[in-house]
Structure formats: C-alpha cells, structure tokens
Amino acid sequence: MSRHGPAVLDAGQRHPVRFTLNGRTVSGEAEPRMLLHDFLRHVLGATGTHVGCEHGICGACTVQIDGAPARACLTLAVQADGAEIRTVEGLAPAADRLSVLQEAFRTHHGLQCGFCTPGILMTLDALLRERPDCGEAEVREALSGHLCRCTGYAPIVKAALAAAEALRETDHA
Amino acid sequence: MKPARFAYLRAATTEHALEALHQGGGEARVIAGGQSLVPMLTMRLARPALLVDIMHVAALSRTDDDGARITIGAAVRQRALETRDGLAQRQPLLAMALPWVGHMQTRSRGTVCGSIAHADPSAELPLVLVALGGQVHLLSRRRARRLAAEEFLTGMMVTARAEDELIEAVSVPAIRPGTGYAFREISRRHGDFAIAAFAAVADERGVRLAVGGVAAIPMARVLPTDQALGDALDAFAWDLDARDDLHASARYRRELVRRIGGDVALEALRDQQARAVKEAV
Structure with a gap:
C-alpha cells in the first residue's frame, strides 16, 4: 500500500497519535480500535470528559473537534490525529476562574450530580459562539443530544440563556 | 463495550481507497464520519479487518451544483451541506430534512453518503434520496456505475453495493420551476x-x-x-x-x-x- 500513500496501521499494534488539546500539542499511542474518549482519559489523563453509553446516545462524552461539538465515543483516536480537540478542561480562563457559561451553570443550578455536565458545556459553548443570539428553541434543540437524569433540563436551559445574555452584554460593552 | 481489533488506513486518494477495498474484499470497510459505523464496531455488530478512512481525500470532499443536479461527495459532512449557502433555494427538501438527521453533535461528523450507505429504514437522507429520485454513484477498480435510490436500497440496512465498491457521491435533482x-x-x-x-x-x-x-x-x-x-x-x-x-x-x-x-x-x-x-x- 505504501506505493500509493500512507501505510496501514496494523491491528493490535499501538501507533502514535498527535493532536491539539485545548491549545497544546499532545501525543500518545493508540491501537486503531481505541476510541477518542479512552485516549483522552487513559492515555492523556484528561478525565474531564465523561463516558456514559459509549454508543452515541447520551452525549456525556461530547467534546469539540475542529470547533464543532461531537461525540468522543463515535470517533477513533486515530481519526482525530491532526485535529483540534477542545474539552471541558479548556473552558475556564484560569485555574481560579470559571467561564461565563460555567458560572451561569453554578448560579442557576444547571447541574446536580455533574455526570452529563462536561458534554453539555461543550455543546453549549459551541452553540453560544456560533449563535450568540440563540433563543430557547435553539438551546433545547442542542440539548436534545444530551441526557440528564437529575435536573429535568429546565435549569440547564435557564443557565444557557443567562450565559448567552451575559456574553452579548460583554460583547457590546 | 470496545471494538474488536482492526487495522486502519487513512487513504490519501480515491485510487488508494479503491485499491484497499479491492484487496480487502469483504474484510475491508469504508469509514467516513463513523457516526453509524463506530457504534456498530463498539457493539461488535461489524467486525472488519481493515477500516479505510476516506475523510482526507480532497476529491471526495466536494459538493457540485451544475444547475440541474447537486452531487454530494463521499466525504461531505451533513453539517457542511446543512450550512451550505443557498441550499434552501437549490434543493429545499434537503434543507428541510437535514436538521432532523441525528443531533447537531452527530451531524458535525456524519456524512451524507455514510447515512445512505448505512441504509437505516428510519433515516432521513435515504428517504429524501428516494423522494427526489436521486442516484448513488458507485466506484470500484472494476467499474463505475450509478444506481437509482430504489435500486441501491434493497432492504433493512442492506444495499446493492458490492464489497469492493465505494460510494463516491450521491446526486439529487436541483429545484425545478413548478415544483x-x-x-x-x-x-x-x-x-x-x-x-x-x-x-x-x-x-x-x-x-x-x-x-x-x-x-x-x-x-x-x-x-x-x-x-x-x-x-x-x-x-x-x-x-x-x-x-x-x-x-x-x-x-x-x-x-x-x-x-x-x-x-x-x-x-x-x-x-x-x-x-x-x-x-x-
């Protein structure tokens, strides 16, 4: 195959994988079958991304790949080679300061057990960046890709809308 | 739930992918966005020996509109088509259906052709392809052929694609006056x-x-x-x-x-x- 292009990554062997994680270049080794969330958590030690159903339904493992929210459990680590990945660890501007969105979750009780929260934050962070003027319908549609068994979603919607408003005010200031 | 072992090839060109499918026979599978295939791998409903990743083949990443037909390449993500300028004017049915495909978190990775290859009976894109009388463009080292949507979709998650064939693109008629x-x-x-x-x-x-x-x-x-x-x-x-x-x-x-x-x-x-x-x- 090498006469045509890159070589086959053999099954059962570990291969180097390198991408940008929250602005830093990171690398590790993965078998082709390793899913991105396992690579993040077990190889890189970035355990902020949670893992729920492992087949794309619950949304807990949602990260941003090249700027768009995506399921880490539906992506192979080797597919992510060369990509830009953002996870919940990249949201806070400093170790002692939360982002506007995270702060709104705290104020409005947008989380209880917190299991689904990292994924939801990554979806909403992308939504608020892309659609700063988004309303409740868009927030709810984005949230339809996530399961939360604690809150009943209403406080999450409230937090998202409050964050959207706060971000709009900062932009205008 | 973890996938069984497989090898992985990131194809650089269409020919490269076709060669791998030709040599791999039934053991090789194309992976594009992976939004249907990865859960199948994880649940071990699919156990290919080799995955051929086509997302880095530039020639497959294009959407062409020649006025009469819109041709969507194998590596075009659902979100890319959904946010394409003027889609609602060029083919309203695609623009109406795309927001219903999976979730925004899967449309960001999933491809249009991948959904059609998967042929889930409740999926929106095969439905739109049938409604519009669209075509599936298949390519292998042996031949190139085009099948009507209804010839391609033969059963629940079963299609007429041969093992060595790649869905190079799907095409649908653009909007026509009086429709x-x-x-x-x-x-x-x-x-x-x-x-x-x-x-x-x-x-x-x-x-x-x-x-x-x-x-x-x-x-x-x-x-x-x-x-x-x-x-x-x-x-x-x-x-x-x-x-x-x-x-x-x-x-x-x-x-x-x-x-x-x-x-x-x-x-x-x-x-x-x-x-x-x-x-x-």
Whole structure:
C-alpha cells in the first residue's frame, strides 16, 4: 500500500497519535480500535470528559473537534490525529476562574450530580459562539443530544440563556 | 463495550481507497464520519479487518451544483451541506430534512453518503434520496456505475453495493420551476429515530409521497390529489406492511401514513402553488 500513500496501521499494534488539546500539542499511542474518549482519559489523563453509553446516545462524552461539538465515543483516536480537540478542561480562563457559561451553570443550578455536565458545556459553548443570539428553541434543540437524569433540563436551559445574555452584554460593552 | 481489533488506513486518494477495498474484499470497510459505523464496531455488530478512512481525500470532499443536479461527495459532512449557502433555494427538501438527521453533535461528523450507505429504514437522507429520485454513484477498480435510490436500497440496512465498491457521491435533482416540497417527521423527541417520516414532491406529474420508518426501506408512491387521496393513502398505508416495535404499533404507523402522510402531500401542493406565484412575479 505504501506505493500509493500512507501505510496501514496494523491491528493490535499501538501507533502514535498527535493532536491539539485545548491549545497544546499532545501525543500518545493508540491501537486503531481505541476510541477518542479512552485516549483522552487513559492515555492523556484528561478525565474531564465523561463516558456514559459509549454508543452515541447520551452525549456525556461530547467534546469539540475542529470547533464543532461531537461525540468522543463515535470517533477513533486515530481519526482525530491532526485535529483540534477542545474539552471541558479548556473552558475556564484560569485555574481560579470559571467561564461565563460555567458560572451561569453554578448560579442557576444547571447541574446536580455533574455526570452529563462536561458534554453539555461543550455543546453549549459551541452553540453560544456560533449563535450568540440563540433563543430557547435553539438551546433545547442542542440539548436534545444530551441526557440528564437529575435536573429535568429546565435549569440547564435557564443557565444557557443567562450565559448567552451575559456574553452579548460583554460583547457590546 | 470496545471494538474488536482492526487495522486502519487513512487513504490519501480515491485510487488508494479503491485499491484497499479491492484487496480487502469483504474484510475491508469504508469509514467516513463513523457516526453509524463506530457504534456498530463498539457493539461488535461489524467486525472488519481493515477500516479505510476516506475523510482526507480532497476529491471526495466536494459538493457540485451544475444547475440541474447537486452531487454530494463521499466525504461531505451533513453539517457542511446543512450550512451550505443557498441550499434552501437549490434543493429545499434537503434543507428541510437535514436538521432532523441525528443531533447537531452527530451531524458535525456524519456524512451524507455514510447515512445512505448505512441504509437505516428510519433515516432521513435515504428517504429524501428516494423522494427526489436521486442516484448513488458507485466506484470500484472494476467499474463505475450509478444506481437509482430504489435500486441501491434493497432492504433493512442492506444495499446493492458490492464489497469492493465505494460510494463516491450521491446526486439529487436541483429545484425545478413548478415544483413544491414538504417534509415532516414524527418521533418522541427531536433527534430520536423517526417513528415515521414523510417527504413529498409535487410537480406536473402529481404529488409523490415517500415514507420512511415504516417499511424496511423508504417507499414512494404518486398519489391522486382529488377525493381519491384518502383511499390511495389507505392502500399505501397497508402496502407498507408496518410492524409493531418498542416505539409504536403497526396500527399507529398506518394511521400516521394516512393522516400525516396526507397532510405532507397537501403541504407539498401548497408549496408548489406558493412557488408558482413567486416565479410569476
């Protein structure tokens, strides 16, 4: 195959994988079958991304790949080679300061057990960046890709809308 | 749940991918966005020896609009098509259906051709392909061929694709003057699998209603638009041979075909009239 292009990554062997994680270049080794969330958590030690159903339904493992929210459990680590990945660890501007969105979750009780929260934050962070003027319908549609068994979603919607408003005010200031 | 072992090849060119599929035979599978295939791997419903990643093949990442047809390459993500400038003007039915495909978190990775290759009976994109009379462009080292949507989709998650063939693209007719479109999906929540989904195209030949989520593949039928519509819908509903499952009974699905199917057919006719008025101005 090498006469045509890159070589086959053999099954059962570990291969180097390198991408940008929250602005830093990171690398590790993965078998082709390793899913991105396992690579993040077990190889890189970035355990902020949670893992729920492992087949794309619950949304807990949602990260941003090249700027768009995506399921880490539906992506192979080797597919992510060369990509830009953002996870919940990249949201806070400093170790002692939360982002506007995270702060709104705290104020409005947008989380209880917190299991689904990292994924939801990554979806909403992308939504608020892309659609700063988004309303409740868009927030709810984005949230339809996530399961939360604690809150009943209403406080999450409230937090998202409050964050959207706060971000709009900062932009205008 | 972890996938079984497989090898992985990031193809650089279409030829490179075709060569790998040719050599791999039934053991090789194409991976594009992976939004249907990765869960199949994780649940070990699919156990290929080799995955051929086509997302870095520049030639497959294009959407072409030649005025008459819109051709969507194998590596075009659903989100890329959904956000394409002027999509609603060039092919309204695609623009209506795309927001219903999976969730925004899967459309960001999933491809249009991948959804059609997967051929889930409740998926929106195969339904739209059938409703519009679209084509699937297949390519292998041996041959290139194009199949009509209804020739390609042969059963529940079964297609006419040979083991060494790659779906190079799918194509649909662009909007034509005097044509109206409508789409509706019934599911428990937005983003859930469709209990039933409907796409209708009204043109000079009448109104063609396609139904997904009921039979093993999306089915289309041209319906009369006079008082015979009710009986025709009833016959269509029975012919789809609906089954009971966890999500809905067969009877409920037949009722959706009669009622919502009829509404969507009439909506396409109204859309046709509204567009005719606009075209006349």
